[in-house]
Amino acid sequence: MTFTPFIPQDVAPEELQDQIVQVMRLDADLHAKIPRPMRIPVMNLLRAVNSYYSNKIEGNSTLPADILRAEQDGSNTLEAKPSKDFLEIKRHIEAQRRLTDDPIDPVNVCTRETISRLHREFYVGVPDEMLDIQLNEQGDVVRMVPGVFREYGVRVGHHVPPSVEKMHSYLGQFERSYRLDWIHGLSRFLAAAAAHHRFMWIHPFMDGNGRTGRLFTDQYLKAAGFGGYGLWSMSRGFARSTELYYQKLSAADQPRKGDQDGRGILSDSGLTQWSRYFAETALDQVQYFSSQLEPEKLSERIDVFFEMRSRGALSDEKGNQLPKLRIEARDVYRTLLYMGDQPRAELQARLGVGERTTRGLLSEMAAEGLIILDGRRPVSLSLSRHLIEFLFPYLW
Structure with missing residues (x-):
């Protein structure tokens, strides 16, 4: 069985299409209006914002003031031995910086090689103990290799991701379904929404899937032509409604409910719920940053x-x-x-x-x-x- 790649534009509810048009318009305005000398400083700031919020979703407690102080001072640590939380923040910021300096080809943004790179970028330089992952309730531990897809079955809360064999099959479908050279118009945004969920559902790594998935979505929206992205942030929106974020992801995890709920293995109505949440979050964020950066x-x-x-x-x-x-x-x-x-x-x-x-x-x-x-x-x-x-x- 395969999954529905995304809600087709001609099937998407009218209000959802209207929201996507608003996001696209505001994104283009933001890209055009912000004073050019301010662009790089704001994008640097957004790296810290993305890192703070994406890691906050995972329970990281590092304070914004500490992040900004470390960035301004150019230091790698705040103390003699930095905490695991602070190392995660720094790795995340540095991964975003490397992705800016060595950007991904838009056509390759959904390939397995890119997904592997995103995971590897986040874990570059972390201590070995951050790579030791508990495999089961019995306490068995495996050493995760950054960028290498998982080789074990896992359970994440109530969600049981596909088996290793099926995972590789779904990654192949992921790579084919979200190629941007055949997706156009509003469908690019609908594809970005669906790809975020499908990545989380596949759960390709032993750990770090949430942060890697949000890094992927950042790269995908940029590749999809959202020129102002990087001046606004999806992670900030997800983290400001974390319970709803997980609730809507869970709705899209549900199996198809009969012949009126799509033809794929997963619920199309659940995917529509998620896509609406994704669009509402994007609109809220682009409106916030547009208002703050209005010249x-x-x-x-x-x-x-x-x-x-x-x-x-x-x-x-x-x-x-x-x-x-x-x-x-x-x-x-x-x-x-x-x-x-x-x-x-x-x-x-x-x-x-x-x-x-x-x-x-x-x-x-x-x-x-x-x-x-x-x-x-x-x-x-x-x-x-x-x-x-x-x-x-x-x-x-």
Whole structure:
């Protein structure tokens, strides 16, 4: 038996199709409107957001402030021996960075080789003890090899994934069904929704399937032509409704209920429920990030942030007063936001102050993570953790 690849566009409920059109429109607007110099800093931020939320779904308790502090400081650890939770966060962020630097060919996004790579990327460099997986209730342990498909039967809560033999057959169907060179229009989004569930249902690895599946969905939406993806996040939406996320995945796990419920091994009505949830989650997330990154509002919040910093009127997450910044920091930031990277001499000329004053101001801004100073290279924009909290309320 095979599974239904996705709900066909001509069968999808009208309200579901309308939601998908809204997601596509808002995604295109976000891609077009965000100031280009802000794009890379926001995408860097979203890596941390994705990592925080995808790992939170799995019970990881690392705090957002610790993640941002480690990213800003460029450190690999927060302590002499980092916790397992923190290592998972770092591995996840680094996996996303490597996938950006060495992107997947869109046609190959659903191949077994890509799925294996996504799993392997997440586990690169983890201690051996993180690869020891308990096999059964008797306490038998097996050593998982990153990127290698499971060789044992497993049980995940109430779900019993396909046997090893059937798993390989379903992975073959997965690879054929979700090739993007034959899927077009709204069907690409419907395929992304279904592929997320089918990956979880197949459960191809001994451990790490949830995080690998969400990494896959990130890559699939990008490959499907959602140019703004990376400026909004499905993992954030899943984690903010984790109980519903698992409930809808479970609905799509159900076997077909008679001849009116599709022709595949799994319930088409359950897949429709899941696809609706997937679309509602996407719409909620793209709306949130579109509202926060709307250029006029973004500019206003940046102005208010630097004006309050110039008066020493802002505090950090622990209530400690943040140091004052000269109001000229606002002018530097706005210049970089709208004009892109700038030589130091050009910024000095725009400020109309001396070299020493400019050097001191830029050093203060770099120390806080607001800009990047790299030798003689032009000054570039960044997002400090304090500015993130101001620009993106309720992000965490």
